[in-house]
Amino acid sequence: MFRATTSRAQKGPPVHQPDVPALTAADPDVAALVQGEAQRQFEKIRLIASENYVSRAVLEATGTVLTNKYSEGYAGKRYYEGQQFVDPIETLAVDRAKALFGVDHANVQPYSGSPANLAIYLALAEPGDTVMGMALPAGGHLTHGWSVSATGKWFNAVRYGVRRDTGRVDLDEVREVALRERPKLIFCGGTAIPRTIDFAGFAEIAREVDAVLVADIAHIAGLVAGGAHPSPVGHARIISTTTHKTLRGPRGAMLMSDAEFAKPLDKAVFPGLQGGPHNHTTAAIAVALGEAARPEFRDYAHAIVANAKALAEALVERGFDLVSGGTDNHLILVDLTAKGVAGKPAAKALDAAGIELNYNTVPFDPRKPFDPSGIRLGTAAITTRGLGVDQMPQVAEWMDRAVRAGAEDDAAAVAAVAAEVRELLAGYSMPGWA
Structure with a gap:
C-alpha cells in the first residue's frame, strides 16, 4: 500500500519516474507534455471514480x-x-x-x-x-x-x-x-x-x-x-x-x-x-x-470505503444532495440541483480549484447528458496518495467553496482553493513523480 510521506528537498526539479531521458532527447514536445501531466496529477485531488495511481512497478512493466x-x-x-x-x-x-x-x-x-x-x-x-x-x-x-x-x-x-x-x-x-x-x-x-x-x-x-x-x-x-x-x-x-x-x-x-x-x-x-x-x-x-493479493491491499480497499463514507458525510453536512443519501463503496453521486448550479460548470470550477472529478447525469435527470445536474466522484486515487478520513472534511469544505466560487464567477476564490490543495498534496508522495 502506498503511504503518505513528507516531501523531501529535491536535488533538482521534480520529474516523471521512471525518468524519460531518451524521450526527452528524441521528442521534447511529447516529453514536456508527459512531465506536465505527471505534475498535474501530483498537484490535484483526483476524485474521478474510474481513475487511480498505479505503482512504480506497474508503470515500469x-x-x-x-x-x-x-x-x-x-x-x-x-x-x-x-x-x-x-x-x-x-x-x-x-x-x-x-x-x-x-x-x-x-x-x-x-x-x-x-x-x-x-x-x-x-x-x-x-x-x-x-x-x-x-x-x-x-x-x-x-x-x-x-x-x-x-x-x-x-x-x-x-x-x-x-x-x-x-x-x-x-x-x-x-x-x-x-x-x-x-x-x-x-x-x-x-x-x-x-x-x-x-x-x-x-x-x-x-x-x-x-x-x-x-x-x-x-x-x-x-x-x-x-x-x-x-x-x-x-x-x-x-x-x-x-x-x-x-x-x-x-x-x-x-x-x-x-x-x-x-x-x-x-x-x-x-x-x-x-x-x-x-x-x-x-x-x-x-x-x-x-x-x-498482499495483506496490505485489504487495508487499502477498506480505507477507500472509509474515506468515501467520511467524504459523503462531510458533503451532506454542507448541504450537498447525494443520490441514495450516501455510499457503500468508493463512489459518490451528487445532485447539484439544490445548490443552484449544473454539473458541468461545477466540475470545471472544481478542476480549476485543483479538485478533479466529472459531471454526470443523476437518476431522473431533467437535463441533457452533456450538461447534467450532477457530479460523480470517488476516493480510490486520494487513498492511494495516503489521504485519510481526517482529511475528508477539508476536501468537502474545498469542494463547497469551489462550487460557490464558480457559480459566482469568483476566479480569485477558486485560485485560493487550488493553492491550498497544492500545499496539502505537497506532503503526500505520488508514484510516477519524484
Whole structure:
C-alpha cells in the first residue's frame, strides 16, 4: 500500500519516474507534455471514480520491451513463434486472477472493459436476442444495452433503473421486467452505483428466468479483491472487470467465469474481437494482481470505503444532495440541483480549484447528458496518495467553496482553493513523480 510521506528537498526539479531521458532527447514536445501531466496529477485531488495511481512497478512493466511482441492466441497455442517468456507472463496473470477472485477461468487479454463486455455478447447471444441491464441514466454502462451502443443497436435491450424515492435498485422491478421480457443475459453493476450490489438477489432472478447473470465489477474489483465489497463469485456465472480503477492496475480488462463458459469466452476475445494481446499490459496486470493479493491491499480497499463514507458525510453536512443519501463503496453521486448550479460548470470550477472529478447525469435527470445536474466522484486515487478520513472534511469544505466560487464567477476564490490543495498534496508522495 502506498503511504503518505513528507516531501523531501529535491536535488533538482521534480520529474516523471521512471525518468524519460531518451524521450526527452528524441521528442521534447511529447516529453514536456508527459512531465506536465505527471505534475498535474501530483498537484490535484483526483476524485474521478474510474481513475487511480498505479505503482512504480506497474508503470515500469507497461514500458518494457514486451510492447514489441505479437502473441495472437493463448499460452501454448500461439500463431507466432518466440513466446518463451510471454506465455509464462500471461499464465502468471491468469493464475493470479483465478486465485485472487476464486474463479474457475480468467482471460486477461481484453483491451478494455467495453470489448470485454462485447465478448460476452459474442459468446452467448445472437443479434436480436433480449438482454437486460441497468439504464445508463440510472448508473448503468453503455455496453449493458444502451441505445447509442452497439449492444443497444444489435440486441433487444430492456432496462431496469432505481427507485425515485431511494435512488437504489428495486429488485422487485428487476424481477418484474425479467419475467416479462425473458432476457438471455442480465447485467448487474455499472458506472455510477454508490451502493452495494446484491449479487445473490440478481442471481435468484436470473435462475428464475433461465438467464445468464453477468456481474460488471469494473468499478469495485479492487474492493471485491480486498474484501470491502461482497464478491459476485458463486452468484454471477460471468464476471467482467477493468484492471485499473480500484484494482490499481494498468488500463486493461479481464473476463472471469465458471468453467463451462471458458471456451466460448476465449474464442469471443480471440479470434472473435481482437488480434494479439498487449503483452506489456498483461505483464502490468500480473504485477497489479500480485500487489492486490498482499495483506496490505485489504487495508487499502477498506480505507477507500472509509474515506468515501467520511467524504459523503462531510458533503451532506454542507448541504450537498447525494443520490441514495450516501455510499457503500468508493463512489459518490451528487445532485447539484439544490445548490443552484449544473454539473458541468461545477466540475470545471472544481478542476480549476485543483479538485478533479466529472459531471454526470443523476437518476431522473431533467437535463441533457452533456450538461447534467450532477457530479460523480470517488476516493480510490486520494487513498492511494495516503489521504485519510481526517482529511475528508477539508476536501468537502474545498469542494463547497469551489462550487460557490464558480457559480459566482469568483476566479480569485477558486485560485485560493487550488493553492491550498497544492500545499496539502505537497506532503503526500505520488508514484510516477519524484
